[in-house]
Amino acid sequence: MRRVAIIGCGQTKHGRRTDVNQAEMVSEAVWNAIDDAGIGIEDIEAFAVGNMQGFGGIAHPDLIFAEYIGAVGKPMQRVATGGTVGGSVAHLGYYMVASGMYDVVLATAWEKHSDSAEPGATTGLLHVAFANLSYMFKLGMDLRSFAIMGLAGAAAGISAYQAAQYLFRSGCKIEHYDMVAAKARRNAAKNKYAHLRWPNCKPEDIAKTEMLIWPMRFGHVCPASDGASAVIFASEDAVKKFGIKEVAWILSVAAFADEENDQGESYQGTGVLDYSEQIGCVLSAKKAYERAGIENPRKEVDMAEIYSPFPHQELMFSERLGFFDEGTAWKALEEGVTEIDGDFPITPSGGVNATNAIGSSGLQRVLECALQIMNKAEEHQVPKDVRIAVAHAWGGQTQFNTVTVLSDKPKRW
Amino acid sequence: MRVAIVGYSCLPMSRDIGLTREESVFLSTKMALESCNLTRSEIDTVVSASSDFYDGRTISNSMLIGALGAYLKDESKSEEDGLLAVIYAMQRILSGTHRIALVTAHTHSSIFNPHQISRYMLEPLFDRQNELLNDIVLSALQARTYMRKYDVSEEDMAYVAYKNLRNASKNSNSVLKVPDISVEEILASKVYAEPIRELMIAPTCDGVASVVLASEKVAYEITSDPIWIEGVGVSVGNYFRDRDLSKLESLQKAAKKAYAMAGISEPYQELDFAEITERFAHQELMIYEALGIAREGKGKNLLNNGTTWIDGEFPVNPSGGALSGDAICATGLYRLVEAIKQIRGEAENQISGVRRALVHSQWGLVAQKNVVLIVGGEV
Amino acid sequence: MVTRYEGIPFVARFRWSVGELFDEFLNGLRNAKLIASKCSCGYTVLPPRVRCPKCYAKLSRENLVEISGKGVIEAYTRVFFKLDGNGNEIWLDKPVTLAMVKFEGVNSTLVLPYLDTEISEGTEVEVVWRDERSGSVSDILGVRRVKV
Numbered sequence: 004m005r006r007v008a009i010i011g012c013g014q015t016k017h018g019r020r021t022d023v024n025q026a027e028m029v030s031e032a033v034w035n036a037i038d039d040a041g042i043g044i045e046d047i048e049a050f051a052v053g054n055m056q057g058f059g060g061i062a063h064p065d066l067i068f069a070e071y072i073g074a075v076g077k078p079m080q081r082v083a084t085g086g087t088v089g090g091s092v093a094h095l096g097y098y099m100v101a102s103g104m105y106d107v108v109l110a111t112a113w114e115k116h117s118d119s120a121e122p123g124a125t126t127g128l129l130h131v132a133f134a135n136l137s138y139m140f141k142l143g144m145d146l147r148s149f150a151i152m153g154l155a156g157a158a159a160g161i162s163a164y165q166a167a168q169y170l171f172r173s174g175c176k177i178e179h180y181d182m183v184a185a186k187a188r189r190n191a192a193k194n195k196y197a198h199l200r201w202p203n204c205k206p207e208d209i210a211k212t213e214m215l216i217w218p219m220r221f222g223h224v225c226p227a228s229d230g231a232s233a234v235i236f237a238s239e240d241a242v243k244k245f246g247i248k249e250v251a252w253i254l255s256v257a258a259f260a261d262e263e264n265d266q267g268e269s270y271q272g273t274g275v276l277d278y279s280e281q282i283g284c285v286l287s288a289k290k291a292y293e294r295a296g297i298e299n300p301r302k303e304v305d306m307a308e309i310y311s312p313f314p315h316q317e318l319m320f321s322e323r324l325g326f327f328d329e330g331t332a333w334k335a336l337e338e339g340v341t342e343i344d345g346d347f348p349i350t351p352s353g354g355v356n357a358t359n360a361i362g363s364s365g366l367q368r369v370l371e372c373a374l375q376i377m378n379k380a381e382e383h384q385v386p387k388d389v390r391i392a393v394a395h396a397w398g399g400q401t402q403f404n405t406v407t408v409l410s411d412k413p414k415r416w
Numbered sequence: 417m418r419v420a421i422v423g424y425s426c427l428p429m430s431r432d433i434g435l436t437r438e439e440s441v442f443l444s445t446k447m448a449l450e451s452c453n454l455t456r457s458e459i460d461t462v463v464s465a466s467s468d469f470y471d472g473r474t475i476s477n478s479m480l481i482g483a484l485g486a487y488l489k490d491e492s493k494s495e496e497d498g499l500l501a502v503i504y505a506m507q508r509i510l511s512g513t514h515r516i517a518l519v520t521a522h523t524h525s526s527i528f529n530p531h532q533i534s535r536y537m538l539e540p541l542f543d544r545q546n547e548l549l550n551d552i553v554l555s556a557l558q559a560r561t562y563m564r565k566y567d568v569s570e571e572d573m574a575y576v577a578y579k580n581l582r583n584a585s586k587n588s589n590s591v592l593k594v595p596d597i598s599v600e601e602i603l604a605s606k607v608y609a610e611p612i613r614e615l616m617i618a619p620t621c622d623g624v625a626s627v628v629l630a631s632e633k634v635a636y637e638i639t640s641d642p643i644w645i646e647g648v649g650v651s652v653g654n655y656f657r658d659r660d661l662s663k664l665e666s667l668q669k670a671a672k673k674a675y676a677m678a679g680i681s682e683p684y685q686e687l688d689f690a691e692i693t694e695r696f697a698h699q700e701l702m703i704y705e706a707l708g709i710a711r712e713g714k715g716k717n718l719l720n721n722g723t724t725w726i727d728g729e730f731p732v733n734p735s736g737g738a739l740s741g742d743a744i745c746a747t748g749l750y751r752l753v754e755a756i757k758q759i760r761g762e763a764e765n766q767i768s769g770v771r772r773a774l775v776h777s778q779w780g781l782v783a784q785k786n787v788v789l790i791v792g793g794e795v
Numbered sequence: 796m797v798t799r800y801e802g803i804p805f806v807a808r809f810r811w812s813v814g815e816l817f818d819e820f821l822n823g824l825r826n827a828k829l830i831a832s833k834c835s836c837g838y839t840v841l842p843p844r845v846r847c848p849k850c851y852a853k854l855s856r857e858n859l860v861e862i863s864g865k866g867v868i869e870a871y872t873r874v875f876f877k878l879d880g881n882g883n884e885i886w887l888d889k890p891v892t893l894a895m896v897k898f899e900g901v902n903s904t905l906v907l908p909y910l911d912t913e914i915s916e917g918t919e920v921e922v923v924w925r926d927e928r929s930g931s932v933s934d935i936l937g938v939r940r941v942k943v
Contacts, residue, residue: 004512024541024814027845034853044851049650053495055474060809062469062536063496066780069652070848076669078650079785080504083468083495085475091492095504101511104648120808256513260481260491286488294513399478529882540811542842542905545932548877548891549906556872557895557906564870564916609874609893657903658840658848661870661895 006239006413007100008250009373010107011040017230017358018198025059025115030071032231032363033111037073040235042107042245044073047235051096051110052081053088054362059115072111086310086398087258088112089232089365090405093394094256096236097407101253106241113231114360161401163219165278166315170218172279175318175333177218181206182336183314184223184356190343191353193383198228198358218315223356225312230360232367239413251373254391254408254415255294259286261402275401279315284323284397284404291406292325296415297391300325304408306348306375306385307393308368312355317341320395321349324406348385351375365396365405372409419506420635420642421791423452423628426753428589429741432526433622437471440624442483445520448626449485452638459628460514462486465494465501465521465745469536472527484520497521497693497777499748499787502627503648509631516638517629523744525620530744537781539655551695551781552617554656556609558782559698561661563611566713568701570611574602575719576697577616577739583726584736586765589750591621591741616697623743625750643756646772647678647790656782664699667706667776667786674774674788675708684709687790688770689731689758691751693738693777700732703776706786726765734758734765748777748787759793771795816843819859825930829922831901833860841901848903864922865941866898871914896920896938908937 013035015028023031037044050072052065061067069075080099084091089112096110166180188204191197201208212222242250261275261283275282288300297303307326311317318332326347327335335341341349350356352371355364372392374380394407425447427433433440441464449456464484466476477484477493484491494501498521505517523530534551538544562568578599585595597615605614628638635642651673653659653666671683680686690707694700701715709730710718718724724732733739735754738747755773757763772792779785813821816832820842823830832843836850841862845854873890892909910923920938928934 021812022815024812024817027814030846056468056495057474057807060536060807060811061540062533063467063780066537066652066784067539067655069784070654070658070851071844071846073851074652075654075848076651076666078670078673079652080500080650081495082492082504083475084493085478094492098504098507098511098513101513102507103510104507115812118809118811120810258490258492259488260486262481262487263479282488287490290490399475402478402481529878532878532880532882535878540809541813541817542932546893546906546908548874548893548908550878553872553874553893554906556874557870557893560870560872560916561895607873607875609872609876611872654848657905 005101005103007097007236007253008242009234009253010237010242010245010247010250011036011235012370012373013039013233014196014367014370015231016196017228017360017363019117020115020229021117025061025064025118026068026071028115028229029068029111029113029231032113032233033072033109036109036233036235041247046107047073047109048105049077049099049108050074050079051092051099051108052079053083053092053112054114055083055085055088058361059118084398084403086361087365087396087403087405088362089367090369090396090407091258092366093234093369093407094258094405096234097253097256100236100238106238108236109233110236110366111231111233112362112366114362115229116227116360117229161278162313163216165401166218166313168277169279169315169319172277173318173330173333178206178210179318179333179336180218180223180314181209183317184209186342187314187350187353187356190351190383191357194352197353198226219313223314225356225359228358228360230358230363232363232370234366234370234373249377249379251376252410252413254410255291256407257287257291257294258405259283259290263400263402278401279319281319281323281404283402284320287404287406288324291408295408297408304391304393305387305389306351307395308350308352308354308371309395310355310365310368310397311350312359314356316397317349320397324393324395343383344386351383351385368394368396369407376409376411417510418632418644419509419629420632420644421627421756422630422635422638422642423448423454424626424753424756425451426589426625426750427623429591429621429623429743431591431621433524437522437524438480438483441480441520441522444624444626445483445485445518448518448628452628454516454628454638456485459485459489459516459518461505461508461517462489462491463494463501463505463517463519465496465498466523467495467745469533470523470528470530470744485518490514496745497748497779497787498625498746499752499775499777499789500650502629502752503650505629506645509629515631515634518626519629520624520626521746521749522624523746524622525744526622530620534781552612553609554782555696556612558661559611559696562698562702565662568716570603571599572701572716572719573611573616573697574599576694576700577602579719579725580733580736580739581615583734583765584740587735587740588764590736591619612696618695618738618742621741621743623741623746623750625746625753627749627752641760641793643759643791643793645789646792647674647680649674649788652785655784661782664702664706664783664786666784667703670786670788671707674790678790680790683707684730686772687774688772689734689767690774690776691733691735691737691755693747693751695738695742695778697739699783700737707774726767731767734763734767751775751777752789755791759791814845816845819843821930824932824934825928827924827928829862829864829898830859831862832858834858839901841898841903841905862901863899866896866920868894868914868916868918868920869897869904870895870916871909894920894938907935910937910939
């Protein structure tokens with residue numbers, strides 16, 4: 004099995020980037036990654052790209068950007084899978100090198116929401132918003148709340164129901180969601196690339212915000228950010244050839260898809276009744292750990308970057324990924340276990356709740372784990388030694404999950 | 417380790433296939449499994465190919481997980497031509513993580529006119545502001561550039577369409593069945609942008625095609641007739657404003673990579689035929705040259721002296737190529753399926769005794785990106 | 796029988812950020828000037844941008860050059876139709892000629908409407924400016940043959 008490492012990372016400042024056009028924004032992240040790795044553009048053999056084209060209004064934009072990112076005359080492969088697209092791009096980059104076809108692959112994912120003249124992220128989501136409409140009628144949501152949902156980033160409508168289901172299933176309270184959102188903004192304040200940075204954010208600050216649809220408050224909702232991330236994957240031989248000392252190794256990847264959550268619609272059978280069940284995540288984690296040689300994730304994994312545009316998802320996915328028993332994540336939160344200086348830091352970068360450029364956000368989770376392993380996360384570097392980290396992305400309606408296990412060593416043993 | 421194609425399927429292309437995406441994708445996927453006697457549980461990974469813009473929905477595979485056979489499977493979605501999904505699936509197998517992969521590519525052009533989508537591929541700040549620009553108009557400029565440089569005529573272009581439409585009439589999967597078409601009719605068809613006429617444009621349509629890939633370790637357990645992927649080449653060129661439109665440089669590069677991997681030094685001698693994607697008739701001549709089977713500027717000779725005809729020394733597009741139907745993301749897979757059928761002796765417009773083929777598809781305005789696969793049956 | 800659901804029509808509007816260098820290009824248009832980026836490798840790209848498409852060197856304000864606005868037609872076509880935004884073909888009353896122009900001192904080409912009648916490859920052309928310009932790409936009406 005070919006071992007694959009991350010040798011360089013680059014990102015743009017995320018936020019509202021009206022100072023650059025889409026091509027310039029992506030090239031910023033790409034050239035930052037190349038500089039970070041200390042190699043030249045001639046060393047990059049192939050590219051893995053992805054974003055959600057509808058948001059920026061350009062079809063297959065990578066064809067326009069190829070000449071901004073050094074890809075002319077080289078192979079380039081594109082994937083697009085919804086919220087997980089960043090994670091899928093990371094997996095694509097990994098497989099391109101693991102296959103032996105290429106030794107050095109640059110993976111980049113991005114989103115430019117501000118190019119849309121429609122509110123929030125609705126342009127690309129307009130079709131998803133209409134799916135929300137069908138949920139609205141089926142499960143009950145008033146028109147005003149539905150309209151406010153349209154202003155937010157990400158699939159807010161379905162997530163509100165997921166948040167409610169998780170609440171009942173786990174026994175946690177809405178105050179725990181406030182705590183997670185506040186933690187995200189505090190962590191983001193230590194991350195110079197993040198969007199919503201609020202150094203002293205307290206749960207009370209979040210609790211004061213307007214209730215959109217119970218249990219989702221305005222303060223729980225992620226922003227619609229502009230930004231790009233880039234990560235360079237290299238084979239073991241290439242790492243030796245370049246003589247790079249600080250790398251993060253990919254132990255395994257897995258991305259299992261569940262069926263869509265449309266009860267009885269579109270020939271999909273019964274569909275999933277509990278959106279917080281997330282079998283796809285459980286299966287992806289199980290397979291990723293198996294492939295990585297990890298038997299006890301709670302003991303063997305040091306930290307995780309979880310994809311949580313909404314705070315309940317940090318708690319929910321931390322259980323599905325095997326870090327806490329079902330229904331106990333909120334207890335760990337109360338005890339400070341998941342704080343940046345805690346026993347099991349979760350999303351020290353601030354995560355998707357503080358920065359959501361849909362394409363970039365999945366790849367950023369892999370990038371952030373790599374930075375933590377390489378000791379390059381600067382102000383938001385977790386104090387404990389990070390040997391094994393798990394990066395997770397989620398998307399689709401609620402059915403896509405990608406899990407990536409990273410380590411400071413090429414093999415588990 | 418090598419990777420083989422062990423099963424395949426496709427639906428007949430149509431202007432309106434009369435089935436939902438879910439129904440048609442399910443049919444093709446099911447038939448592909450049946451073609452090699454595999455059950456869904458034996459598939460390790462699924463890669464699909466479809467595009468959000470063309471399908472008119474964000475996350476184009478979102479409602480298709482069940483139909484694609486990807487329920488509770490390790491899967492992903494390429495957002496471009498299906499041959500790139502095949503390459504991704506191949507990479508997944510070569511990594512050692514998976515042994516058997518299922519690839520399905522699909523686009524329903526009846527959902528939205530693909531030529532309208534080509535406008536959204538234009539650089540938005542300048543080119544898209546010109547409301548007359550689209551892929552057909554750009555191809556007209558490409559054709560003019562190529563024709564002027566190498567003294568190629570409209571008759572030569574029409575002759576490509578004539579060859580391919582004749583081949584397409586024997587292909588039960590094709591959109592246009594016009595066995596009595598004449599060069600005069602082609603030259604008299606509606607002008608879109610000079611010199612591009614209606615019958616020189618690949619007709620966009622609905623289509624779904626699937627292939628099953630397996631690693632060398634298990635290929636023989638599944639089929640006695642595996643088709644090996646011997647070479648792969650992918651290359652992207654500059655956006656059209658900064659590129660020489662008289663040649664397909666990115667295809668030259670992609671072909672070179674594929675030939676190197678397959679150990680081919682004389683493509684004309686070492687390949688038996690080719691299935692290529694000519695979205696516009698003149699592109700086929702440019703493709704001959706970029707592949708190195710014709711010298712620079714001499715593509716028309718290969719056509720006019722009968723070499724690339726079905727009974728010629730180096731047949732190109734026995735299926736009719738993209739002129740038989742352009743199902744956008746599925747187009748490359750239809751080319752691959754034809755190549756597989758020819759090698760296995762199962763084709764309708766059968767060329768006798770062929771073992772090794774070049775399969776090509778393109779993506780982006782005026783073929784900015786090109787993909788080449790070399791496939792071969794058992795020696 | 797196939798039932799087709801047309802769906803709820805919606806329009807998604809965009810307002811793309813242009814970036815600093817394209818902004819300079821637009822300012823140039825307001826003043827009836829064409830601004831390009833000339834890279835140290837010699838390649839000159841129009842409109843200007845942050846990376847050279849050939850050698851990938853970073854380009855900035857220092858690389859901006861004004862070009863003459865005169866050029867040569869590399870290829871042209873008479874266009875008989877356009878698309879209406881919904882995928883429908885609209886057939887023009889009169890065909891419009893589009894020319895792929897290589898401006899003097901520039902390596903990129905630009906596709907612009909040709910506003911004269913006689914045309915051939917190699918025809919020398921110059922930009923035709925709109926009288927009232929606002930710093931947008933519509934300030935360029937097209938090109939016409941250079942009057943000798």
